[in-house]
Structure formats: structure tokens, C-alpha cells
Amino acid sequence: xxxxxxxxxxxxxxxxxxxDSGDGMQLTGTLFSNTAALFGNYMSxxxxxxxxxxxxxxxxxxxxxxxxxxxxxxxxxPGDLADVLVSMNPAALKANAKWVKQGGVIILDxxxxxxxxxxxxxxxxxPIGKEFLDSFIVVEAPITSLTKEALKDIxxxxxxxLRTKNxxxxxxxxxxxxxxxxxxxxxxxxxxxxKPMVIEANRKVxxxxxxxxxxxxxxxxxxxxxxxxxxxxxxxINGNNAIAWGVLxxxxxxxxxxxxxxxxxxxxxxxxxxxxxxxxxxxITFQAEDEIAGICTTIGASFAGKLGVTTTSGPGLALKSExxxxxxxxxxxxxxxxVQRGGxxxxxxxxxxxxxxxxxxYGRHGECPVVVIAASTPSNCFKYAFEAAxxxxxxxxPVILMSDGFLANGTEPWRIPKMADYPDIKPPIVKEGRKxxxxxxxxxxxxxxxxxxxxxxxxEHRIGGLEKDALNGNVSHxxxxxxxxxxxxxxxxxxxxxxxPDLEVEGDEENDLLVVGWGGTYGHLITAVNELREEGKKVSxxxxxxxxxxxxxxxxxFRKFKKIVVCELNLGQFANYLRMKYQxxxxxxxxxxxxxxxxxxxxxKNINKILEDK
Amino acid sequence: xxxxxxxxxxxxLKSDQEARWCPGCGDHAxxxxxxxxxxxxxxxxxxxxxxxxxxxxxRFPYYMDTYGFHGIHGRASAIASGVKIANPxxxxxxxxxxxxxxxIGGNHFIHTIRRNVDINIILFNNQIYGLTKGQYSPTSYKGxxxxxxxxxxxxxxxxxxxxxxxxxxxFFARTxxxxxxxxxxxxxxxGKHKGTxxxxxxxxxxxxxDKIYSYLTDKDEKENRQLxxxxxxxxxxxxxxxxxxxxxxxxxxxxxxxENEITKDDLLVHNxxxxxxxxxxxxxxxxxxxxxxxxxxxxxxxGETYDYDVNHQxxxxxxxxxxxxxxxxxxSGNTWEL
Ligand SMILES: Cc1ncc(C[n+]2csc(CCOP(=O)(O)OP(=O)(O)O)c2C)c(N)n1
Ligand code: SF4
Ligand SMILES: [Mg+2]
Numbered sequence: 001x002x003x004x005x006x007x008x009x010x011x012x013x014x015x016x017x018x019x020d021s022g023d024g025m026q027l028t029g030t031l032f033s034n035t036a037a038l039f040g041n042y043m044s045x046x047x048x049x050x051x052x053x054x055x056x057x058x059x060x061x062x063x064x065x066x067x068x069x070x071x072x073x074x075x076x077x078p079g080d081l082a083d084v085l086v087s088m089n090p091a092a093l094k095a096n097a098k099w100v101k102q103g104g105v106i107i108l109d110x111x112x113x114x115x116x117x118x119x120x121x122x123x124x125x126x127p128i129g130k131e132f133l134d135s136f137i138v139v140e141a142p143i144t145s146l147t148k149e150a151l152k153d154i155x156x157x158x159x160x161x162l163r164t165k166n167x168x169x170x171x172x173x174x175x176x177x178x179x180x181x182x183x184x185x186x187x188x189x190x191x192x193x194x195k196p197m198v199i200e201a202n203r204k205v206x207x208x209x210x211x212x213x214x215x216x217x218x219x220x221x222x223x224x225x226x227x228x229x230x231x232x233x234x235x236x237i238n239g240n241n242a243i244a245w246g247v248l249x250x251x252x253x254x255x256x257x258x259x260x261x262x263x264x265x266x267x268x269x270x271x272x273x274x275x276x277x278x279x280x281x282x283x284i285t286f287q288a289e290d291e292i293a294g295i296c297t298t299i300g301a302s303f304a305g306k307l308g309v310t311t312t313s314g315p316g317l318a319l320k321s322e323x324x325x326x327x328x329x330x331x332x333x334x335x336x337x338x339v340q341r342g343g344x345x346x347x348x349x350x351x352x353x354x355x356x357x358x359x360x361x362y363g364r365h366g367e368c369p370v371v372v373i374a375a376s377t378p379s380n381c382f383k384y385a386f387e388a389a390x391x392x393x394x395x396x397x398p399v400i401l402m403s404d405g406f407l408a409n410g411t412e413p414w415r416i417p418k419m420a421d422y423p424d425i426k427p428p429i430v431k432e433g434r435k436x437x438x439x440x441x442x443x444x445x446x447x448x449x450x451x452x453x454x455x456x457x458x459x460e461h462r463i464g465g466l467e468k469d470a471l472n473g474n475v476s477h478x479x480x481x482x483x484x485x486x487x488x489x490x491x492x493x494x495x496x497x498x499x500x501p502d503l504e505v506e507g508d509e510e511n512d513l514l515v516v517g518w519g520g521t522y523g524h525l526i527t528a529v530n531e532l533r534e535e536g537k538k539v540s541x542x543x544x545x546x547x548x549x550x551x552x553x554x555x556x557x558f559r560k561f562k563k564i565v566v567c568e569l570n571l572g573q574f575a576n577y578l579r580m581k582y583q584x585x586x587x588x589x590x591x592x593x594x595x596x597x598x599x600x601x602x603x604x605k606n607i608n609k610i611l612e613d614k
Numbered sequence: 615x616x617x618x619x620x621x622x623x624x625x626x627l628k629s630d631q632e633a634r635w636c637p638g639c640g641d642h643a644x645x646x647x648x649x650x651x652x653x654x655x656x657x658x659x660x661x662x663x664x665x666x667x668x669x670x671x672x673r674f675p676y677y678m679d680t681y682g683f684h685g686i687h688g689r690a691s692a693i694a695s696g697v698k699i700a701n702p703x704x705x706x707x708x709x710x711x712x713x714x715x716x717x718i719g720g721n722h723f724i725h726t727i728r729r730n731v732d733i734n735i736i737l738f739n740n741q742i743y744g745l746t747k748g749q750y751s752p753t754s755y756k757g758x759x760x761x762x763x764x765x766x767x768x769x770x771x772x773x774x775x776x777x778x779x780x781x782x783x784x785f786f787a788r789t790x791x792x793x794x795x796x797x798x799x800x801x802x803x804x805g806k807h808k809g810t811x812x813x814x815x816x817x818x819x820x821x822x823x824d825k826i827y828s829y830l831t832d833k834d835e836k837e838n839r840q841l842x843x844x845x846x847x848x849x850x851x852x853x854x855x856x857x858x859x860x861x862x863x864x865x866x867x868x869x870x871x872x873e874n875e876i877t878k879d880d881l882l883v884h885n886x887x888x889x890x891x892x893x894x895x896x897x898x899x900x901x902x903x904x905x906x907x908x909x910x911x912x913x914x915x916x917g918e919t920y921d922y923d924v925n926h927q928x929x930x931x932x933x934x935x936x937x938x939x940x941x942x943x944x945x946s947g948n949t950w951e952l
Contacts, residue, residue: 034948037950038950040952229952230952231952232951232952233945233949233950233951233952234949234950234951234952235944235947235948235949235950236948245940245943245944248940248943249940252939252940259696259699259700261696278937278943279927279928279931279932280931280932280934280935280937280938281937281938281939281940281943282928282932283928284699284700284924284925284928286695286696286699286924288692288725289721289722289725290721292689292692292722293689293691293692293695293721293722293725296685296686296689296692296693296696296722297692297693297695297696297699298696299685299693299696300665300683300692300693300694300695300696300697300698300700301696301697301699301700302696302700303683303693303696303697303700304663304696304697304700304701304704305700305701306700308696322686323686323689325686326685326686330683416944416945416949417944418941419939419940419941419944453701454660454661454663454681454697454701454704455660455661455681455701455703455704456660457658457659457660458660459660460659460660460679460680460681460682461681461682462629462675462676462678462681462682462683462684463682463683463684464675464676464682464683464684464685465668465684465685465686466684474631474676475631475676
């Protein structure tokens, strides 16, 4: 590190890498965040990419971004505004300048600010030097030409050379944050084991960027020192990965194997991909011809004794609705994972939203209750996937687990748990030789029926979508039996309440304002509430992971607050659900529906407004 | 309950539920033949699983004292695939109608066949929607008049065999509900075949499409209108066994033995094991009155099955991997200690 320059100590910093979707910004951001994590920072990341794989290059629509928030103390969001923005072309600047803090650093590849690039981005003239950039520290770096210069002695084609220019930018950022290049160099050694030339090129360009930043004296380096983090072994994890591993963990604890029947759909596909790698743990993945076959093969596999899982996003969940009804009436323990994205229809496929709540709760024909739970951070997707499977298996009911695009792609460091600390899961599988067994007889506490697997001698029985006799499971058209079964299935789901934890309040349990959230907005809500509390505001947070049934003490929690505001990324679906269940309270709302997560700034502003309202 | 010493009987296979099909419905006879076939397969009763969709025919699993799953309309192939992949030890039978398999379930039907999941699909083709009281189906002939086609349909039907072969099917057979003996033989072979077996049963719906196959079952004419195929035997048919099939100008042709110097030796010999599906397709597509209708096992070739391959792949990868439990997995790859 440069010894002459003074290092500025910062508690936290936000860096945003942006470029064309072919510029490798996702990789650049991932390498940076892994380096920071390895160093011992807290961090949280958020990739933001267009739905087109290679949208027209140089246009705003084709800009791909990756934001990393590193901290000395705990950071729970990827950050609202960036302290440092890297923009590889004019379009990336155009798309991202509004996300930079006043006084922040903007690193530009000036080589791409030619007439063509400027026009493609939709600027009338070169933005460099314009007034709107006055409040930032703009570093005009000729990244493309210096990359070429660094590699002039290397025998590589032009395309491969240009492909390394993101490493120049990364080198600059590493210098700026005093980070080591080791992790990144090792990454290339591993990744291009068979292409030494490519390793060499990336290494050279990375170093060139690093030394360039040191030499230009336009920047002063920052330091975000090591955090005081609980001791342990850590890894980075995103929500999809955590869900995949969570269901695998549940299968291990239940003594079963996982079967995932799914059809690819953004942003859920990663779960299918991650489980597909785990044949070594006995997992079978089946890429079905559509979402209906995804869930129907899962139901079949569950009937035959697997932990059946199907993964999807909103449009796919719609296709699965009829089959969810089949799983409800046959009382098979499947887990349905819905990673929400912007809707309706194809909507905003790569963006985040929470607007599938009603679909999940109500989007089926007939009285069709399922357990609904929602993960709230990338890493707790593991815990809630485990929990979803545990409830499904022990209560013999389909469970829907909600995630969203923000959790799915966002990463954070995760202290690796030990499986010994997780509970066993005990599915009610019936063994051969059980006398007087009845397919629909239930245990009195949970109301779960038992699970007799094909191949078990003497327990041959039929299940199906026609209404069942409450005991022997034969087809029954008896009116009273139907009503009885409807109530039993509903009651079975409601009784899950006895097996879930109480709702927790973060902050004082009695206060002026309770902020209520659910699912993937936790990081932003808790950050906003904590900051407001530090400012002396009387606010607390209650964040829901259990949606159906709601925790037992929900009403008691609400009662202790003068006001309640429900914040969610939709038009108020959870707020309306709460209104129906708890008619005695007034629920204020703060909603946003732009395909983006909340920002802490806007949350604070709006929470303050509600606090001040008479 | 069955035990190991006792050979399965047809009675063992009947559940306590009475079959509710209309009196005279072809489905009764199909069930009879399937039960007779199952007892010949030397498979313990608890390993049979019957999966169906929705339709008259799809009520079938309720009448069998085996494991059974009455699914939702069109999705039986998917449910059955899931069962078989989850436990390849099971003998999985899918019961489906022409609407169930070829209309709403067409996509699952072709993909299951393409994957060659080792299940046995019994396709009850009555060329009508029975359960919903008589609308045309994807196998109804063009011009067919029903309540939803009062002026006759204006669409061509699917020929199930053509669809099966188009989807790379490896086993296709056709039988007729009333011929219990032939049907039983076919079901036994379908049960033994490794991979997706499709048996099209020409089934009479006495209520909504009665006598649709009477041209084939007609006492006096049936031998002249049916060609019953046997592997390795010449394609002979007719009341007097005097007619046969030859290949001429790349087409099948009906000939009379003795006419134009045709002898038995000139006839095509049926080879159900031929990989190339060309002749099988032509046989499956033969239609009365130009041709006799082919019954029997038209195609029966070996192939790798999805359920075996995926489970085998799992064993291979398991044996090689360092990741044997979740703790291994969580600590694999990029981790760091603080
Ligand atoms: C999703 C859905 N759509 C429509 C129906 C109504 N329906 C039930 S069976 C059937 C057609 C049955 O015809 P087929 O499959 O040929 O069986 P068959 O009754 O002739 O044996 C239809 C349209 C349904 N049950 N579910
Ligand atoms: S309606 Fe037709 S297919 Fe259905 S049970 Fe009656 S005869 Fe059989
Ligand atoms: Mg039919």
C-alpha cells in the first residue's frame, strides 16, 4: 500500500461496479466481495442485471451492476447509495450516477466516452465535465487503452485482451481499499488452469490497475477495518444456494433423499442447479417439461417416499396451482419454493417484488390451505428451507416457502452451522405389519395422517383428488364428510402455530410505532429502525417469517403500539391480510413496487412521516 | 394381504370398491385382462402402483387392491414418472384416456416417452370424453358429431402410435377391450419391457360412442379387418388366412396369397425388435378400409431408461465424491475462519 498517502478510516463503504452486460461486472463484484469477506469485513451484495443476456451493448438497457456493502460493524443491506462507482461506459454512468453519494468517487473508463458511446447512452454530449458531476470525485481513467498497453507483449487475441479490462478496474478498487490481490490471483489460477496465458493476462491487468490507482494521486485510500465477528468458519452464500442446501439438510435429518422436480425460471433456477450438483447426497433433480410436470412428478416422488420439492417463481407457481390442490387433498409433504419476481405476467423477471403473497395464500380453487413461510435474509434461507421441510414432513402438508429476487441473488457471509445443532425430523412413515392401519387416520395433536410408502407389504391403499372418507380414504361424496375433511385440513394447517416460535420485537416492546415487514425486506427495515432508534425515535420492528399460520402472539405484540405501519414491496397484500385477521388494529402502509428493494433513506423518511402524523 | 409363499390371484388384486363403470363399458374387460396379466409377472403385490389422471378410465386405481394414485386431469404421466424415479423397484402402471393423455396431458405423454421412464401406459382410446358426457376427443375422426361439434369436427385426429413413435417410443402395442386373451399377453409383455410401454386399447364406450369399433369386432368380418402381429411371423390375416402384407414402392400393400404369384414367403415378417421405426410407423397407421388394423405388439425395442440411469449416475457420483454429508457440503469450497 502507498505509504505517502493518508488512509481514511471508514466504518462502512458501498461500491458499485457497472458496465455492459458483457463486461464481467458480476464476476468483478463477486471477487471484490469475497476478498473483503476473507479479510474479515461484514458485507452484503446485490447484483442488478438486465433480463436480456446481452442487451444491445452500450445502451442503458444493457447495463449490469453489482453492489457491495462492506462494513467494520454489521451491515444488513447492500447499501442505498454508493461511495464508489465504477462505470465502464457512458451508459453505465447514465444508469448509475443517481445512486452515488454526494462527494463519492466515480471511476470512468474514458476510452469509451467517444461520440458513439455517448450517443448510444442517450447523452446529448459528453457528460464528463458537466455540472451534474461536480459534486463527485471523477477519475477519468483510460482503462481500455491501459489494458491493451499492459498486454502488448502477451500473445492473446484482441477480444480476450479486452475481456480483461474489468480486472484493471478491480485492481484500482483494490488499491483504493487497501485489499490484497491474492484471492483474485488464486481464483484465476484455479479457473484457467489449462490456459496459463489467460492467467498471466488477468494478473498483469489487475496489477496494472492497482499501480495505476497508486500513481495518479487522484485518490486517497480508504480502510474499513476488520469487523468483530463471532468466531467460526464462514462462507459467502446467496439465498438460492441456501435454500438448496437447507432442503438437503432437512432430508438428511429425516433420513430421506431429496427429489426436486422443476422447470427453469428466473430467479429460482439457481436452486435447481445447486441441488443438481448433489447426486453425491442422494438428491435427484428432474428438469421437467413444464412447471405442472415439475410439481406432479414431485407429488409422485413424495408418494413414493422422497422429500419432494418443487421450485419456481410467480408465473410457474400459477401453473402449479391445480397440483397444489392435489397435494393438499392427498396430504403429501411437499415443499413448494416460490422465488418472487416483478409481475404480473413476465413482468420484471430479474427484479425483486413481494406481490405473490395473495397467490400463495389464496390462489387455488376450493378450500385449499397450505402452510406459508418466508425467509428474510440470504443466509436464513437455509434455516427456513429446513423449517419448511420439517413442517411438511411432520405435519403431512404442502408448505410454500417464499423467497424473492433480492434474497436469491444477494450474498452475505454466513457462519457455517453444525448439523448436530439442528433437530431431527420425524416423518410419520408407517412400517410393515401395522395392524388396522387406515390411510387417513391422524395423530391427535398435529392432525397429520401417516405416510405408507408403496412397496410396504400389507399397506396397499389408494389416494387421489376426489374427496376422501375421513378414515379409510375411500372416495366419499357424503356432504357431512366433505365439510369435516375441509375443516380437518384447515385445522391441521392452523395447528402448526403450536410448533413455531413467537413473533419477536426488535426494539422496545411497547412504543409509539411498530414497523411491520415480512420476507426479504428485513435487512432494510432493521437498518432503518435501528438508525431511527439511535436518533431517539420510538420505533420497533416486528418482522414475520411465518405467514400462515401467523405466530400466536401477533395480536399481543400489535396491542402494545400506538401505531403500526406495514412496509412491503407490493400494494399492501400483507397489510390487508393482517386487517382481515386483526380487525381491531389500524394498519398504516408504506409500499413500493418498482422491482427494487427498499432504500433505508426512503424508509426512514416515510416512517418519520407516520410518526409525526397526528 | 399377500405373503411370499402364495401366488398372486386375480381375487387378491380386487379392492373392496365395486367398479362403477356403466354396465357393458369396455373398461371392465380391460381391468380383467390387466389383473390376469399382473399375476403372471412374479411381482409382489405391494410393488404395483397404479396412477391415473381424470376420466372414466382413470377411476381404475380405486378398484385395484394395490397402491394407487388417482391424480388430476392429464398429469398421470408426470405423477407416475415421479413414483418410478423415486423407487425403480416399483412396477408402475398409468391408466389414461384419449383426452387425458393426448389433449390436456399431451406434453407429459410425449416427454415421458422420450425419457423412456420405465412405466406402462394403458391408453383407453374410446375416441370420446366419457366422464364429461360425450365431447369429441383428440382421437375422434374428422367430421365426428358430438355435443361440442354439432356440425362435425374440422380437425384431424391424432394416431396414438404415430405420436409414440414420433416421441421415440420403444414399446407400442394395440389391443381391443373385448379380446381379453390378446390383451393379457400384451400387458404381460408391456410389464416386462424396460422403458415406457404404451398400449392403446380400443375401448368401447357404450353410452357416448357405442360401436365405434364394431367394424373391427364384427363376428363375421373381424379376421378380415384385424392383423394380429406376432414377432418373427409373417403378416397374415383374413378368415381363410389368405391375405398378407408386403412392402411395395416404399409402402405397405395388402395382397392375396395365390394371386399374382404371391406366396407366403413374399410377405413381410414382423420384427418388433427392429430399431428403425419405419415399418412400425406404417403398421401403426394402417386404417380400415384400405388396410386391416394392426393389433399386437408393433414395436418392442430395448433402450436405456431414465429411472435406471439417474439412479445409477447417483451411485457413481456418490462413490467418487468427498461430500458424504451436509457438514461436508457446508464446509466445502470457499470458506474462511475468523
Ligand atoms: C383441469 C381439468 N379440466 C377439465 C376437466 C374435465 N374432464 C374430466 S375427464 C375429461 C375428459 C375425459 O376423457 P378421456 O380422457 O378420454 O377419458 P374417458 O372418460 O373417455 O375414459 C374432462 C374434459 C377436469 N377434470 N380437469
Ligand atoms: S360413459 Fe362410456 S367410458 Fe364412461 S363408464 Fe360409461 S361406458 Fe364407460
Ligand atoms: Mg376417452
